[in-house]
Amino acid sequence: MSPSGTPTENGKFFQAALDYKHGFREPSRIQVYRKLRKGIWVDMGFYDLIDAYEKNDQKRKVFKFLLKPKIDLNQDDQEYLDMLHNRQIPGEVQKEVYERDRGKCRICGSSDNLHFDHILPFSKGGSSKVASNIQLLCARHNLKKGAKFI
Numbered sequence: 001m002s003p004s005g006t007p008t009e010n011g012k013f014f015q016a017a018l019d020y021k022h023g024f025r026e027p028s029r030i031q032v033y034r035k036l037r038k039g040i041w042v043d044m045g046f047y048d049l050i051d052a053y054e055k056n057d058q059k060r061k062v063f064k065f066l067l068k069p070k071i072d073l074n075q076d077d078q079e080y081l082d083m084l085h086n087r088q089i090p091g092e093v094q095k096e097v098y099e100r101d102r103g104k105c106r107i108c109g110s111s112d113n114l115h116f117d118h119i120l121p122f123s124k125g126g127s128s129k130v131a132s133n134i135q136l137l138c139a140r141h142n143l144k145k146g147a148k149f150i
């Protein structure tokens with residue numbers, strides 16, 4: 001809880017995970033970003049939030065969350081690995097896009113919290129393998145765009 005008594009972001013995640021565990025709700029769908037280097041994030045796709053626990057560090061309480069990749073369990077492993085692999089933007093494409101867009105958001109020119117964004121979304125058949133389908137967007141513009149497609 002925050003000092004004003006409302007749940008913190010971690011608190012909301014924690015409650016959602018417990019509610020799922022106790023059968024009160026479907027798992028929360030979480031979009032995961034991996035930090036590539038300072039200020040640059042890669043979209044790793046959607047995961048189900050399925051469990052949470054607290055761990056006591058020496059000084060503070062740390063929340064741990066368990067995420068499961070969103071996949072159809074009937075898919076075989078190879079299909080799943082292909083899906084993960086295809087969604088990932090290869091290092092050389094990331095580098096090409098980063099240099100082409102000069103390390104800045106294509107919309108506003110910000111160089112903070114940049115994300116590699118699929119111009120045609122992966123879920124709609126957009127490729128991760130060609131720089132022409134990938135652009136750099138700041139977190140603000142990436143989220144704005146995402147809301148349109150989800």
Ligand SMILES: [Zn+2]
Pocket residue numbers: 105106107108109110137138139140141
């Ligand atoms: Zn921007």
